Amino acid sequence: MNAILLVKERTVLSDEAFYEIVIWQVPDPVPGSAHPFKYRLALIVKDQCVLRYDNERGKGDHRHVGAVEEPITFTSLDDLLVAFERDRERIYP
Structure with a gap:
């Protein structure tokens, strides 16, 4: 299976x-993550x-708030979006 683009949207x-928001379903987890999604929000x-x-x-799942990365x-995708x-x-x- 190739990567499948699930969401690609820009809101002004x-x-x-x-x-x-860009979310892909990938055949294998991205190293550092344990789920089948690659995302950027x-x-x-x-x-x-x-x-x-x-x-x-x-790096796995993380967020950047300004210069801080954690x-x-x-x-789940729903929880991530919330x-x-x-x-x-x-x-x-």
């Missing part, structure tokens, strides 16, 4: 901000990434 919040404000959830190869626990939305609304209401 204002003239200065948007967020983008990002909030961009004034051309700067201020929030990003991703599972970069070798691990997250992946339980967590991202909660952080997004807190950072850019």
